[in-house]
Amino acid sequence: MTRKEKAALVLDRLRVAIPAPETELQYRTEFELLIAVILSAQCTDERVNLVTPALFEAYPDARAMAEAEADEIFPFIRSVTYPNNKATALAKTARMLRDDFGGEVPRAHADLVKLAGVGRKTANVVVSVAFGDAAIAVDTHVFRVANRIGIVRDKKTPDGVEKALHRVIPRDEWAEAHHLFILHGRYTCLARAPKCEVCPLTDLCDYFASLQALPEPLKGLDPKQGRYYSKTAKRYFDTPATKVDRHGTEQIADPWSGSMNVFDARTGQTTKKVKDYRV
Structure with missing residues (x-):
């Protein structure tokens, strides 16, 4: 179309x-x-x-x-x-x-x-x-x-x-x-x-x-091990890095691996954001 x-x-x-x-x-x-x-x-x-x-x-x-x-x-x-x-x-x-x-x-x-x-x-x-x-x-x-x-x-x-x-x-x-x-x-x-x-x-x-x-929520995460969970690296962490994806949107990233496939360990929800146009 x-x-x-x-x-x-x-x-x-x-x-x-x-x-x-x-x-x-x-x-x-x-x-x-x-x-x-x-x-x-x-x-x-x-x-x-x-x-x-x-x-x-x-x-x-x-x-x-x-x-x-x-x-x-x-x-x-x-x-x-x-x-x-x-x-x-x-x-x-x-x-x-x-x-x-x-x-x-x-x-x-x-x-x-x-x-x-x-x-x-x-x-x-x-x-x-x-x-x-x-x-x-x-x-x-x-x-x-x-x-x-x-x-x-x-x-x-x-x-x-x-x-x-x-x-x-x-x-x-x-x-x-x-x-x-x-x-x-x-x-x-x-x-x-x-x-x-x-x-x-x-x-x-x-x-x-x-x-x-966007990725489906992950179940069974343990927030006691860290604020965030990197699905790619299979690790928890508390202090995230940030990276800009190919669409120009700033994303939370795993500071060790650089992966943006990150989830909130408390809710299981992805931290990925889609490109938006709020001004």
Whole structure:
């Protein structure tokens, strides 16, 4: 199966699982969407939605917010991540919108990234959601899901993931794919504990296949003889070494033999980790 074929099948299944993919940020205008997306950086949409009603009541448009100083905006957003930096960015962005764009959110991607607190991802969200232009915004969820499933091949940066997705997903499906991947990552393909048992994509997922290939637990190990057990060397030890495997993942290793076929003597579980894409 090619990556284009895999991407098409993944999107078909996600459309069934997520019948109405759209942003979970609450907004009424293009200005409100822009501000909400800036606030959502490294923060949950749920938290952003809690603070924006009061913020938008106080500052309903760019011209109103442009009159505010960062320390006046701060109390409204103190519970989001990095509130000091974001308050400064909102004040600067509002003034730029007023002074350079007539108080309106610019449609051009090149203009959006000039605004304070707006990078490529934020600009992609705005042009896609607000203006209906083709774009895939790669946040932590999209990055993780695309790499784990194997729609993209071991891309290490958001830009790399975005370019790879452009090659395998039709342009007119970019916006929908962006929301499907985000929602799948937010509720099923979680960063720390993915819910593989309820995922509709396990037979297509490279990450799941790697998990299934991990060694079975060993029974009868004696933790009194050592914290770890090397199956290859048939020895216990307490202080492990580390090695990087062929996939670039750091693994616990037997310091004597160098073997990475190591088990936790208390649980019998392998210490091997599969390559992951949490950022």
